[in-house]
Amino acid sequence: MSELDAARTRTAGGIRLHRVSHRYGRGPAAVNALGPVDLEVPPGEFLVLVGASGCGKSTLLRLIAGFEAATEGSIEVSGATPRPGDTAGVVFQQPRLFPWQTVGGNVELALKYAGVPREHRARRREELLTRVGLEGTAARRIWEISGGQQQRVAIARALAAETSLLLLDEPFAALDALTRERLQDDLRRVSVASGRTSVFVTHSADEAAFLGSRIVVLTRRPGRVALDLPVELPRAGVDPDDLRASKEFLDLRREVGRAVKSAAAA
Structure with missing residues (x-):
């Protein structure tokens, strides 16, 4: 090399x-x-x-x-x-989301582990959900969205980690x-x-x-x-x-x- x-x-x-x-x-x-x-x-x-x-x-x-x-x-x-x-950030074949969390809760948990301050998480959560085409879904439960939408949440969660x-x-x-x-x-x-x-x-x-x-x-x-x-x-x-x-x-x-x-x- x-x-x-x-x-x-x-x-x-x-x-x-x-x-x-x-x-x-x-x-x-x-x-x-x-x-x-x-x-x-x-x-x-x-x-x-x-x-x-x-x-x-x-x-x-x-x-x-x-x-x-x-x-x-x-x-x-x-x-x-x-x-x-x-x-x-890693996305698997199955979404592997936390069913007791909302859509937004899953993303916010990833932001917490990524070290994003609490006061910035809501704004960042909405940015990520919008990026994957899920704006307005933060309050929905995991079982209320389709398999494709669940995989979008998984991608948003992976993007929450500030990795390159x-x-x-x-x-x-x-x-x-x-x-x-x-x-x-x-x-x-x-x-x-x-x-x-x-x-x-x-x-x-x-x-x-x-x-x-x-x-x-x-x-x-x-x-x-x-x-x-x-x-x-x-x-x-x-x-x-x-x-x-x-x-x-x-x-x-x-x-x-x-x-x-x-x-x-x-």
């Missing part, structure tokens, strides 16, 4: 993975889940990890979040070892196709507005092509980088429906889909 690249990944939100591998278990029963993987992710990039089930995508995300330690190699986020709760990194592990997988597409549109908009570095895990070539500013396809287990592809599609000032219908998008989706199939079979 050049000195320039190293400097870029030390700034807020930059990610550096050097010869990262991960195994589950020990001895003859050990499972090699990942690696070795080398990646440099500059600040502000929206990186999508895509591949077949079991290829190590979620494992890699957990390592970046600091939830697990790599068996081999090193990981740095903003020039430091990842620490759970401090390194990134957002990690998303198949957050839309359990949603119907229309809700999923709407949330993709919103996440793309929020990503552009926030400028945060993001890492998004998905099975879907379509989702990867739409969301990513860069796409990394992983091989089957143990997951390695099969394709590292920068995306040239515009990220602002374009109608999402027009983008999905464009030849450039359709060509990219086809290329990623073929790469996923090839990597899964290799």
Whole structure:
């Protein structure tokens, strides 16, 4: 890695993975889940990890979040070892909201843990709910809103943490196709507005092509980088429906889909 690249990944939100591998278990029963993987992710990039089930995508995300330690190699986020709760805001496949709290209460609790002073939390809560398209819902109970709205609350809660990194592990997988597409549109908009570095895990070539500013396809287990592809599609000032219908998008989706199939079979 050049000195320039190293400097870029030390700034807020930059990610550096050097010869990262991960195994589950020990001895003859050990499972090699990942690696070795080398990646440099500059600040502000929206990186999508895509591949077949079991290829190590979620494992890699957990390592970046600091939830697990790599068996081999090193990981740095903003020039430091990842620490759970401090390194990134994380959105999971299920919203994992607190049902005894209101929509606003869930977000305010995240703001409390992020160290936002009490007197500023209400204003910040409303800003975050508006950002994810949930203005006016702060007083509603979790069971009173749809699954798609619950996932929006989860994204708002992740954005409450004043981290420069957002990690998303198949957050839309359990949603119907229309809700999923709407949330993709919103996440793309929020990503552009926030400028945060993001890492998004998905099975879907379509989702990867739409969301990513860069796409990394992983091989089957143990997951390695099969394709590292920068995306040239515009990220602002374009109608999402027009983008999905464009030849450039359709060509990219086809290329990623073929790469996923090839990597899964290799």
